[in-house]
Amino acid sequence: MKWITPALAALAITLAQPAGTTPAAAQDKPVSLRISLWVPPAHPLVQSIRDWAADMTKESGGTITATIFPAEQLGKAFDHYDMARDGIADVTWVSPGYQPGRFPIVNAPQLPFMTSNAKGGSAAVDEWYAPIAAREMNDTHFCMAFIADPGTLHSKTKVVSPEDVRGLKIRPAQETVAQMVTTLGGTNVQSSIAEARDLLSRGVASAITDFWNSQFLFGINDVTKFHIDVPLYTSAYVMPFNKGTYDGLSSKQKEVVDHHCTPEWAEKVASPWADYEHAGLELTKKTPGHTVVELTPEQLQSWKTALAPVTAAWEASVRKTGANPAPILADLKAKLAARGAAY
Numbered sequence: 001m002k003w004i005t006p007a008l009a010a011l012a013i014t015l016a017q018p019a020g021t022t023p024a025a026a027q028d029k030p031v032s033l034r035i036s037l038w039v040p041p042a043h044p045l046v047q048s049i050r051d052w053a054a055d056m057t058k059e060s061g062g063t064i065t066a067t068i069f070p071a072e073q074l075g076k077a078f079d080h081y082d083m084a085r086d087g088i089a090d091v092t093w094v095s096p097g098y099q100p101g102r103f104p105i106v107n108a109p110q111l112p113f114m115t116s117n118a119k120g121g122s123a124a125v126d127e128w129y130a131p132i133a134a135r136e137m138n139d140t141h142f143c144m145a146f147i148a149d150p151g152t153l154h155s156k157t158k159v160v161s162p163e164d165v166r167g168l169k170i171r172p173a174q175e176t177v178a179q180m181v182t183t184l185g186g187t188n189v190q191s192s193i194a195e196a197r198d199l200l201s202r203g204v205a206s207a208i209t210d211f212w213n214s215q216f217l218f219g220i221n222d223v224t225k226f227h228i229d230v231p232l233y234t235s236a237y238v239m240p241f242n243k244g245t246y247d248g249l250s251s252k253q254k255e256v257v258d259h260h261c262t263p264e265w266a267e268k269v270a271s272p273w274a275d276y277e278h279a280g281l282e283l284t285k286k287t288p289g290h291t292v293v294e295l296t297p298e299q300l301q302s303w304k305t306a307l308a309p310v311t312a313a314w315e316a317s318v319r320k321t322g323a324n325p326a327p328i329l330a331d332l333k334a335k336l337a338a339r340g341a342a343y
């Protein structure tokens with residue numbers, strides 16, 4: 001067999017590879033990612049993440065595959081950051097605001113009346129947070145950040161002014177919203193979104209902050225009848241990799257992952273969910289028995305004034321980390337404005 005030259009041997013190896021792979025991909029060790037989400041399978045984010053993972057599979061020549069675990073199959077929503085850190089999952093979807101005080105910087109997009117939409121907003125937030133993520137998330141490998149389309153207050157009784165919140169028991173979406181509730185004289189009732197309908201139906205809570213279509217997905221519209229038509233808040237999310245998982249990838253596989261951890265992919269992942277939530281506003285208006293309250297400019301200003309202390313509290317929390325909040329917030333606002341997502 002001495003007649004087989006090195007060139008012919010290389011050609012034989014190439015021809016033996018499965019269609020659609022490259023020599024580099026064929027040499028990579030196959031990796032199967034466990035991706036954990038805490039929303040139900042019907043949630044639009046599940047399909048977005050499935051599409052994101054499928055594109056990594058394609059670009060890696062099939063060496064990176066993934067299994068999606070929705071609906072808290074691998075762990076509770078509140079635990080998803082630690083699940084990525086500890087390797088319970090390889091990639092997780094994290095709401096940093098579920099853990100008060102732990103990740104103060106990333107809460108900036110959640111401040112009242114900060115963003116107008118989640119599409120350009122997600123690209124802006126990812127671009128803003130990626131360079132500073134290691135300050136508070138250095139025990140995982142940061143992939144991307146994005147936001148939800150702005151949510152508002154849904155209640156059993158009509159709320160128009162900030163004073164109407166005083167005395168209400170409210171399920172907040174996350175840490176920053178909980179500060180809003182406390183600032184306005186309300187009481188927070190903590191629960192996951194999956195448990196919120198039960199709290200409202202039993203009278204344990206009388207209002208909730210939620211996105212527009214999610215209230216239908218989780219059955220919350222059955223027990224709330226009044227809704228304020230303002231972008232009161234959004235929730236910021238991150239998707240970290242387990243460090244060992246990322247570090248164990250080949251250089252080619254890391255390149256594929258890095259191509260999928262960008263502002264463009266953050267917007268692409270967030271957009272179907274944003275469209276879904278935005279459609280919920282019109283659906284709410286058309287649903288019998290529901291009232292969507294539109295605020296006058298004067299009423300809107302009264303909300304902004306009443307909630308100003310929430311921004312001051314965020315600034316104080318960032319200072320405790322040794323960071324200067326002023327340039328961090330200014331950079332976020334500039335990036336939101338550049339992508340048409342500032343409010």
